[in-house]
Amino acid sequence: MAEMQPVDLRSDTVTKPASGMRAAMAKAEVGDDVFGEDPTVNVLQRRAAGLLGKEAALFVPSGTMANLLAFLCQSRPGDTVILHADSHPFNYESGGLGMVAGVLTKTILGDLGILEPELVRTAVVRNDDHHYSHTTVIGIENTTNRGGGAVYPLPTVEAIAAIAKENGMRLHCDGARLFNAVVASGTGAAEYARHCDTVSFCFSKGLGAPAGSVLVGDRATIDRAHRYRKMLGGGMRQAGVLAAAALYALDHHIERLAEDHLRASRFRESLKDIPQVEFPLPSPTNIVFLDVPDALAYVGHCAERGVFMLPVSPTRVRAVFHLDVDDTGLERAVAALRDAAATLR
Ligand SMILES: Cc1ncc(COP(=O)(O)O)c(C=O)c1O
Structure with missing residues (x-):
């Protein structure tokens, strides 16, 4: 019998470029983007800015750099930025906000990783x-990673944007998975972006490209981000090879995110009767959290059965659906998780 392919649900970053994407990369026109001469990067930046209804965009290597640039170029060292306690920049970006941007972070709460406007206020x-640090930037995350892929309701974005405006602050949206939010809610990317000063989104998550994110905003802010990108060593030369993958992703991999969302909900539905497994959060998009008595042991037993997931706490496991998990992968994952659950007490 042919060996079965593993099913990798650790993250939507594990996808391999599709053959059409590789073909687009192979024939990309390129130039030196540090001289501003890569035509494919230039097309991508214009397209990303247009898609979000903003003046300018900057192609960067990662979502982490896009977030760091957003905070760097909209604050000064010693300022305070407001983030959710579960946000990606606060938890998973190596403390760059403190070390590189030199800002303090005030973390606040809210269900599902979504900031509660009154707490922001x-x-x-x-x-x-002079005793006080100025709060200068508010960061939101749409969809929320640690909140189970939750989608920001537009009125919440509007309410937070109003607070930012009243107080002369900037609003940044970490939209690593913005298009998951767009597809799940039917709210356009520009509609979300309209309320934000800067928005970043990633090509390397659900959109299936090997690398790359963009930061969009007004021209002056993106100009500042460009300078900081250079300072951080993020200037890439013939980056059109990557930009071509990103353009391919925009053309081919947005609408299909609905399939990932559907598989995530079928996955939950198929496992809901297992007494050892609980679902602590809703899963409106592609991220599913499972609570089990022993996350490490469960992940190990599932891995022995060819299904990989990520333990995120002693009792919590994350499974993420993406381009490289089809219906067969979903069925295999469900069978493996059921079988492995029998090993849990
Ligand atoms: C919500 C969110 N923001 C930012 C990032 C950072 O992206 P990157 O891994 O490209 O630095 C991630 C990565 O998973 C993420 O989930």
């Missing part, structure tokens, strides 16, 4: 007394 400091 109370976190804002408007006080010229």
